[in-house]
Amino acid sequence: MPELPEVETVRRGLEPWLAQARIESVTLNRANLRFPFPKDLVPALQGQTITSVGRRAKYLLIGLSSGQTVLSHLGMTGSYRFAEHGIDKPPRYYETENVPKHDHMVWIIDHPEHGKSHLIYADPRRFGFVDLYDRPEDSPYLTGLGPEPLSNAFNADLLAAAFTGKKAPIKAALLDQRVVAGLGNIYVAEALHRAHILPTIQAGSLVTTRGQPKRALEDLVSAVRQVLVEAIEVGGSTLRDFRNAEGGNGYFQHRFAVYDREGEPCPTPMCGGTIVRIVQSGRSTFYCPACQKQP
């Protein structure tokens, strides 16, 4: 799925079309995704004007004039796209048997500048979900999250505190959304490679006995920031089915140093190593055994 850079790319693609638009109607083509759609979702949306399109970690937050907020997670394969701009009735396929199999939710919206269009949420694996809150910050999905990795709250001291005594591999620790929110399998691998840290070392080994961050932990913070900023700049990564809201690809996959590059040469200058794939916590980890070390 969409990790933080992909969700931010989606947000930026949606915002100019959704903000200030009025939701005319909402169609649900099934009762549930990962969870059931909220019972009152359709009436809560219809007639509302969209006031904001935000993001927290990997969650999209769509503000409504009623004061409520739609919280949407894309799971592994969720996507938003626009279809058939400028028409004022549902696409024909919603009146027939030809509804695209994974188009689960459709909003017909009317924007003061762009006119009418259909916003479609598709999600083949249905790991995503949509929920509705009066106060999204109190939702169980957001309350336990760690800081945004591009905020000042994400720093080496925070990681040192979180990692003190932690025996889990640093790879797993960085995927823990309670520590820092928004990283996933791709960007953790890329950040660890940039910081030259072996993914298998214990998270606690990056903290001194006094509880201070070691140099490598400072490097890791910089690497996480760098890799996320660069990925957002090029529209995220497109591996299989990720598309931005305009239907286009991201380009960061062309810059992967290690992710999905088993057997390829390590791009670190003068390294000469070969990328390997291992499994940690049931998920692939890619790294270079030559330049990623136990600090």
Place this chain on the structure above:
DNA sequence: AGCTTGACCTGGAAGC
């Protein structure tokens, strides 16, 4: 308590 594994789903690629 902390950490790992399995389950949730579908579809595409690779192997035979």
Place this chain on the structure above:
DNA sequence: TGCTTCCAGGTCAAGC
């Protein structure tokens, strides 16, 4: 061609 197996950007509950 067709069948089987494996794998996938995430998260949570259950298991050790």
